[in-house]
Amino acid sequence: MSLALGQIRRDAVVAFVNAFVVAALNRQVHERDSRWVEDTLTDVVATLRTAAAVGAESPLLLQFDDDRICYDGVPLDGPSLQARSLLRRCSERGIAMLAFHAGLDAAECNRLFDLLLLRANVSAFTRENREAALSAFGVRNVGVTLRSIGDPGNRRAALDPEARALRHYQELAESLQDNHCRALRDLELTIDDAAAVVERTLADFDEPSHLLALATQDDVDRFTVGHSVRVALLALQVARRLGHGRDELVRIGSAALLHDIGKSKVPQEVLFKQGPLDEAEWRAMAQHPRLGAQILLEQKERVELTAVGAAFCHHMGAEGGYPDATVPVRPSGASRLIRVCDVFEALTSIRPYKRALTPIEAYAVMSRDPRDFDRGWLRAFVQTIGLFPDGTRLRLADGARAVVRAQTTCPDRPIVQLLTGPDDTELAAGQPDHFTVGDTCEGRVLRVAQIETQERRVDVPELGEALPAACVGHACVPDAIAKATAAQSPAR
């Protein structure tokens, strides 16, 4: 079968797994028979049928390890990002694999979630009891395979940096899911837990590329939880480069993670509306910063005023923005940084109503009006993330293709790995392939002509003058090249 058809099947399976994860999340947040659960269960059934329609095998087999959901032995990182609680519950029940038959309907899927998600039903999946439990709950179209006796599950997280990054991202997302859920139900938030998760993440943040790479995955909930996790990672990255200490990083990371907590009080039909908001809906949405600050102030647990301020001020520019406060507010440096990260993330991600900008385009949009964003923080952000962030695919002026591997102190001069020679010719074996943009290679200056994304190609004009270089934070060019070469040598 053709490669393309294999990819279609895989996309269909990913869509099903995304729907399954979203439905599980909704079951944990909303009432069992609520409209939100019902809608997402319908999506599970529809995507399962689509997967079958494009030839995915039936039953569709998903493997569950401690960290990831896998299909056909291949980990699905995107759907796994927010599946921490689902994975944990499967792990508690010793589930190694679920087999979904095409006859599954929404009601049956909901009963499956009773078995999978409710604490009272953990023991239902003992080896002797499994078939009886599935039968008692009327689950006939999902088969369960338990882990073999003595199987410790997956222990790679302790060793593998990519697995550790995934675990950190999942913990950040889970902490946020939990807090959004608590805020929705007017329960006490777990702020200290969120701070602890940020602190654990920082322990692995010396090499943040794996975490930032995960942030580019297609997340199941990119609008709230996924967005906030990415904003937190960006804010941490900038603050870390500027040399802030651990306590300050935990403070800024926690504030960034919780900046949109007020959205938990915005009606879901407004929050997830697939189209422009009318005036009343917009007013409801524009309340989320004030609601967020209010939620944080209602906590018995200590809440840093940095987080309260960021929740309240992250939509405020130097002039204008919202909410309309009782007195004029001058946002703090932390709130200004979080605002830059927040808008950058929103501009560079796909939303129901808009396509994604490339980072360089986002910077241009954000720098249009000096009253919108603090220039100092925007500059610091660009100097950290770069005009062409790591992983960006480029076409150079001579026609060579390259991928960005690391940043230097000059945000417009990243280190790239050449994928081809001039005019897309093959690189000679043994030829050096790591260069800094702006350097001369065999008599020609390496200049970026185009950015290539999955859906667009963006022409990059000559900038004329250089962007201001960062004073601190990035490795010197030779060190960075050596590091990028060592890390990426098998990537071509």
Place this chain on the structure above:
Amino acid sequence: MSLRTRLGNQQEGERFPETVAQWRLQLRTEVKNSSALPTSVFHGRDAQLEAMLAASTEAMLARLQVPTPAVRAASPGGQQRLEAVPADELRALPARLADDGTPPQLDDHAAIEALAVLTDAALGADPIAADTARALLRERLGASPGADVEETAARLRQCLLTGLADDPAVAEAIAAVARRVANAIATESTPATEQP
């Protein structure tokens, strides 16, 4: 033969493999018929050609049935706006981001931001948040219950005006708000709740 039309709804979609098999058969025949070569020569030159053509076209058509995650996220009408960013704006980036020699600090204006946000909450939030805000304001302004209202109001007004452009109307409005907050603080009986 219109595969898209036939697979236009979910029920039809379930017959996809069967439809593809029929369509593939038809396509093979059409490919052979379209070739200028006799069938035997056609097979003799490249036996895989028809199968590859069929598989590739099948894949392209099937692709239409399963939107990518990005497309799935699009609005039902499929209309996604793309902000236009002209090349001139990209060229202007270095000038716009020119270093003005003021490295940003996380704590810039932190105290003023906190007072303004607490003021807003003290007067407008739900009771629990308002209580907490008043208690924190009392602590930050060093105003114990029963403290002199005018003194507290003046201190708060001065803080809230810091860095603002000179505007008598704004100053007056802030003075009024500061007085309301100072009154609320003075009459509050709850002790300060900012934890150690």
